[in-house]
Amino acid sequence: MNTRLQVEHPVTEMTSGIDIVQQQIRVARGEPLTLRQGDIACRGHALECRINAEHPDTFMPSPGVITGWQLPGGYGVRVDTHAGAGYRVPSHYDSMIAKLIVHGASREDALQRMRLALDELQVDGIATNLPLHREIVRDAEFETGGVDIHHLERWLRARAELRSQVA
Known part of the structure; x- marks a missing residue:
């Protein structure tokens, strides 16, 4: 077993x-x-986002004290966490501070619920990967479900190229 x-x-x-x-x-x-x-x-369909205390662009750890903490709620929304306001994120351990899980009758329902939940979730005092999750769940290719294990690295590369052209 x-x-x-x-x-x-x-x-x-x-x-x-x-x-x-x-x-x-x-x-x-x-x-x-x-x-x-x-x-x-x-x-139905379920999606999970791992909320990490790390910079959304460099993925470097972001230890420190969480000064603000607002969790989403509602039907089909689940948050598994050990953290909260006042929690000190250590520098030498796993940076995951929460798992945000949503369920919907269809993929579209689950994606919409995840978008709303990510927008409601607030973590202050440290950097997190929340901005990255918020962008990814709005990505057209991700939305259609036609992604593979290399999608994120391609997406990050394309985003970096676009940002360098704008700068």
Whole structure:
């Protein structure tokens, strides 16, 4: 059995309606699973953005104290975090301060919900990758879903070229 919990498990939970952590705890206590594979049905679309304490252009860590913290909410919006106002982001550990997860009936619904949630999410006092996420979810190619694992590096290169032409 692989007991490692993937960092993106909330996406699976949002589309399946199953609390994976609860099921793992039950198994660890010697209890049987409360469902079978055939009971699991996926519905809708879910997206996750990892909010990191890092500069949105250089990806360099941004340790320091979070002075302002406003989380989004509403139907289909989930935030997993350990941080908040007054939290000191350390310089020697993982820079992830939150995971923002949204669910919608369709990809378009999920994208719209993510755009709104990202706009509502505010983190002050440190640099974060929020501006990067806000740009990416509005990218036409990303919106259509025709991206691969190299999309981000191409997108960043094109954005840098465009910025250098404007400067």
